[in-house]
Amino acid sequence: MKTKALKAALPYTLPICVGFLFLGMSYGFLMRSKGFSFTYPMLMSFFIFAGSMEFVTVNLLLSAFNPLYAFFLALMVNARHLFYGISMLHKYRNTGWKKPYLIYGMCDESFTINCTVTPPEDVDKGWFMFFVTMLNQIYWVAGATLGGLLGYVIHFDTTGIEFVMTALFVVMFINQWEESKSDLVRREIKGIRLTSRHISALIGLGCSALCLVIFGSKDFILPAMALIILTFTAVRKRFESLEVKEETINERIEAEVEE
Amino acid sequence: MTTVQSIITIAVVVLGTLTTRFLPFLIFPENKKPPKYITYLGAVLPFAVIGLLVVFCLKEAVFTKLHGLPEAIAILFIVLLHKWKKNTLLSIAGGTILYMVLVQTVFA
Structure with missing residues (x-):
């Protein structure tokens, strides 16, 4: 049952694998270039697991300590999850112990797949959604960790690399605009x-x-x-x-x- | 920021993120329909937040002596590249590299 679900989930996550490795690596590399040890991007990508907010958190860590502001910023930047959640109330029902993980790992990409893809009849829905979520998280954490590690080996003038965050949001803005x-x-x-x-x-x-x-x-x-x-x-x-x-x-x- | 302060900041961000993900499931257990105002915000907010994030990224640049000129050039490049190739990763990489070249040479 598990292997079948994994086999069904894997193809849907492959395009995301490419994107997550690339973005995750830029994120890890960015953090390393700002002087953080690779454990920061590794743990942050695992625990926060919300790309946009992880980039924003780099800024937070480099400015004055203000946890209340950080909390509200996280709420606002991630507010879209509230609405993903509302859309998934029904789909995530009856998934047992997997449910808390499905909710915890509900990033934009996992949401998109789990919301739109209906797995074949003989595949367990809970396991399918579980593997989609888990594979995406593996790609992201691997990318971020790898990027952080590469930061030790590769040395060049990284001035301006933080623009990767701006570029990401600008492209997301254009994509949304075009889709609209x-x-x-x-x-x-x-x-x-x-x-x-x-x-x-x-x-x-x-x-x-x-x-x-x-x-x-x-x-x-x-x-x-x-x-x-x-x-x-x-x-x-x-x-x-x-x-x-x-x-x-x-x-x-x-x-x-x-x- | 000290290490402890960093850990607190990250923990708070994790808490904020978890809140946005778990809240709907806690408020609306099993088929309880969310109010219309919430679903309305759900439809419109995601689009506005990206705009907010773009401004957030440029918040420092606008007030420097170049008033965000290198950022503006790179963003224009991203828009054109994206219109042309429609490749998200290429546009991000291309824009970032151009910006790095700009701030390291022309605007150094």
């Missing part, structure tokens, strides 16, 4: 089609930039988080009512295309 184009059409502003996801992304960018200017680099995160949530709460009615219009607009467009 296939969404329902929200509005056409001067020929540019914006969907609710585009607007959400812009709200995040705009609120953060505004708070950065007002509060400065040290204190902007918490106000930015608050402003983002407030903005979403304020526009909720319009978002939801427009969603209906959006559907009718979309149907109309589809009808026109068919004609």
Whole structure:
């Protein structure tokens, strides 16, 4: 039963293996270049196991000690997990002792696979999801540890290597933006089609930039988080009512295309 | 930061991360439907958080004497490279290498 589930899970995780080894290694290498022993990326990648937050934690460790701020930052950066959890309430049922691990190891990639892939009938779902989660974690921890170790052997001017984090988030932003184009059409502003996801992304960018200017680099995160949530709460009615219009607009467009 | 402070910081981050992962399962056991406001935030927040993280990465650069010029060049490069090749890892690697070259030579 176990080997069957492992064999079913492995192919889905291979693309993630490449990505996790590369990113994990950059992360481990970055930490080593900032003077941390390889045990830091190894243990952090294992225990935190949330890529974005691990990169952010490097910054936290290099600035003044402020655990409360670190806690709120972790909550906000990882807030998306709350919603992964809500989506997985049903799927993770009846998985027994594996359930706490499935929840603990629920990174973006494991969530995506476990949420979208239905394993073949003769494969145990619990074990399938368990192996998806475990393999992904192995790739990530291995990458981070390897990167940290390579940092001892390979020496070159690492000035600017921390930009790998910026690059990661910029690419994630573009990917999200591009995927959103296939969404329902929200509005056409001067020929540019914006969907609710585009607007959400812009709200995040705009609120953060505004708070950065007002509060400065040290204190902007918490106000930015608050402003983002407030903005979403304020526009909720319009978002939801427009969603209906959006559907009718979309149907109309589809009808026109068919004609 | 001392080693103890580092360990506390990491522990707190672990705790925060665990909270976001376990909370839904603790609040909504077995089929109890979450309120609409929560599912709404669930739909929109992930997109906003990436924007927040991009700004977070640039928070120091904006206030330096170059006002984030090397960052802007590298980001523009990433956008173009990504539009062209659509390869996530290539875009990350390419952008990072260009940025490192920029800050080590042109803007050194």
